[in-house]
Every structure is written in structure tokens, then in C-alpha cells.
Amino acid sequence: METIKKLFVMIEIRDQQVMEVSYQLLALAQQLKQQYKSIDQSKEVVAVVMGHQVSWVVDECYRYGADSVLLVDDKKLQYPSTQHTTRALVTCVEKHCPEVLLIGATVVGRDVAPRVAASVRTGLTADAVKVEVDSDGLLLMTRPAFGGNLYATIICPDTYPQMSSIRPDVFEKHEYLCEFKEPEVVEVLFDEVDQIEVLERIERKSEGPDLRKANVILAAGRSMANYLPLVEKTAELMNASLAASRGLVETGKVSSAYQVGQTGVTVKPSIYIACGISGALQHTAGMDQSQTIIAINNDPDAPIFGVSTLGIVGDAIEVLEAVQKHL
Numbered sequence: 001m002e003t004i005k006k007l008f009v010m011i012e013i014r015d016q017q018v019m020e021v022s023y024q025l026l027a028l029a030q031q032l033k034q035q036y037k038s039i040d041q042s043k044e045v046v047a048v049v050m051g052h053q054v055s056w057v058v059d060e061c062y063r064y065g066a067d068s069v070l071l072v073d074d075k076k077l078q079y080p081s082t083q084h085t086t087r088a089l090v091t092c093v094e095k096h097c098p099e100v101l102l103i104g105a106t107v108v109g110r111d112v113a114p115r116v117a118a119s120v121r122t123g124l125t126a127d128a129v130k131v132e133v134d135s136d137g138l139l140l141m142t143r144p145a146f147g148g149n150l151y152a153t154i155i156c157p158d159t160y161p162q163m164s165s166i167r168p169d170v171f172e173k174h175e176y177l178c179e180f181k182e183p184e185v186v187e188v189l190f191d192e193v194d195q196i197e198v199l200e201r202i203e204r205k206s207e208g209p210d211l212r213k214a215n216v217i218l219a220a221g222r223s224m225a226n227y228l229p230l231v232e233k234t235a236e237l238m239n240a241s242l243a244a245s246r247g248l249v250e251t252g253k254v255s256s257a258y259q260v261g262q263t264g265v266t267v268k269p270s271i272y273i274a275c276g277i278s279g280a281l282q283h284t285a286g287m288d289q290s291q292t293i294i295a296i297n298n299d300p301d302a303p304i305f306g307v308s309t310l311g312i313v314g315d316a317i318e319v320l321e322a323v324q325k326h327l
């Protein structure tokens, strides 16, 4: 009988909370499992949980799409160093030889993923925004390339696991309520990495809004740099969160915490209003999944109109002033 190959998802826990991207990747792995099914291949979604006293995470993994769970529970993973997390994940990979390994492209994931790839001698597609299965069962992993000016789809046909770190908030988490099974406990030898010990973690306070949760976003581009009070006031009256293109961030008038796009945050609000934003691919990569996109630009050929639901060709300053009169 053919053994069922595994689709691994690294579950990232920070400050006793599971990072949302881990649940999003469980949902992605379930979608991939369905795609494998359509080419007659059976797969199992496995959540890899690593931490200290983290058995409470197991239930959550089944809720959000794990078919089974591997558990590495060790005091050394309470404040894990990159090396400890890598060691634990590599041990799980070497034990089970998964077909696929998905890791959230968070600060931790971006650090761990290449180390794991190098340790198990496979390739890594970093910062992917789309993952699919082709008719031969290979993963098609798509990521921005050449400064974000085009998307490259990458395959890893010769080595396993096929590995990708995935941008947070590109995929949606979903409740699957999978059947509970006792997790498989994996023991890890940390001897080689024991010279490193993290004593404490001090979180830097975030200086901007959590745009990922915003329902309405008013985003401004470089051309709005001298009209920020107008933009901020309009956002306040509309009960919208303020966001920015990198063009505006580069003027130094807005912090990078407000930046939407490939090197900023990915957002999916109900309404995204882009004021004086050209619509470069690197910007739209972070907002084109918004439900309704309203673009205001004085250039009728601006690329932003290519992704907008509603386009207003005109001076954004005049439009915002007119809008304010009605609020």
C-alpha cells in the first residue's frame, strides 16, 4: 500500500499565541490536499507544533485544518533561538520526509526557512504569494521577482520537501474541525545548538495601525505628501485607517508601518481608496484583494485603474475636499 505523503505546516507560537499565518497555511495545505486528490494522490496535512507547554495548541490545529499533529515540547523552546527551532523542525522533517513544508514568511519564518532548507538540502521559494499543484504533483510556487516587476513561478522537482515561506495574510484561515488524534511526540537532541540561550524577549512597540484588520482604508501616494492634514482629516471623518504607498513613505512624512505592498503589509479591507497612487505592481500586490477599490488619480493611464472597481480621473485634493463637505 502506498504511504500517504505529508504536507507539513510549521506552527509559529509567539507570546503564547499562534501566529495567524500558521492557521492560514493549514487552510492552504488543505486546498493543496484537494488539488492532489484531483490527480489521485492522497496527502495528509500535518501541523508541526514546537514550543514549551504548548499542548493547548493541538486542539487549535485540528480546528483549523490539521489532519495530524507532531509535537516537540521542550523547555529549550520556551524562548527559542533560530538554531533551536531549526533543529526541531529538521528533526521532524528527517523523521517523516514530508512532500511539502510551508512556513509563514514572518520575521522568525524568514530566518528559519533557509536554514532548514540548507540542512535538509532542498530548495526554498521564499515569500511566495501563490501555491498550486500541477498535473504531475509538483508545487508551483509563485513569488515576486526582479524587484517585484514580475512574478516568477518556481518548481523544486528533484529534492524534497518542496519548501516555501508564504507571506502572511495572502490566504484566509478556515475552520475545518478535523477529528482529534493524539499528537505524535517527537524528541529532539539540541546538543549541537546548546551554546545559544535566549534569556528574554523584549518586543518593540508597534508604531502604526494594524491595517490588516481595517475595514476601510484611505491610502495616499507620494503626491499627497504636502496635503497630509487633508488626507488624515478625511480618513478620520470616514472612520477609515490611513495607509501609504512606498512613494509617500520615502518622503519621510509617514512611517513605514503605514506602507501597503510587497515590502509593506498585505490588506483586504471592504473598501480601499487610493489617492494619488500610481498602482505599481509592488503596491497592488498588497491591496488588490480588497473588496472594492476606489482610485483617484489625475493620470487616466495610471496602472491603479487596472485594479480598481471605481476610478475617478481628477485631482485627489479637490476630490477629498469635496468628499469632506458631505461627511
Ligand SMILES: Cc1cc2nc3c(=O)[nH]c(=O)nc-3n(C[C@H](O)[C@H](O)[C@H](O)COP(=O)(O)OP(=O)(O)OC[C@H]3O[C@@H](n4cnc5c(N)ncnc54)[C@H](O)[C@@H]3O)c2cc1C
Residues within 6 Å of the ligand: 147, 148, 220, 221, 222, 223, 244, 245, 246, 247, 248, 259, 260, 261, 262, 263, 264, 275, 276, 277, 278, 279, 280, 281, 282, 283, 286, 296, 297, 298, 299, 302, 314, 315, 316, 317
Ligand atoms: C523591491 C521593491 C519593493 C517595493 N515595495 C513597495 C511596497 O511595498 N509598496 C509600495 O507602495 N511601493 C513599493 N515599491 C515602490 C513602487 O515600485 C513604486 O515606486 C511606488 O509604489 C510609487 O508610489 P506612488 O504611486 O505613491 O508614487 P508615484 O509613482 O510618484 O506616483 C504618484 C501618482 O500620483 C498621481 N498624482 C500626482 N498628483 C496627483 C493629484 N494631485 N491627484 C491625483 N493623482 C495625482 C500621479 O499621476 C501618479 O500616478 C517597491 C519597489 C521595489 C523595487
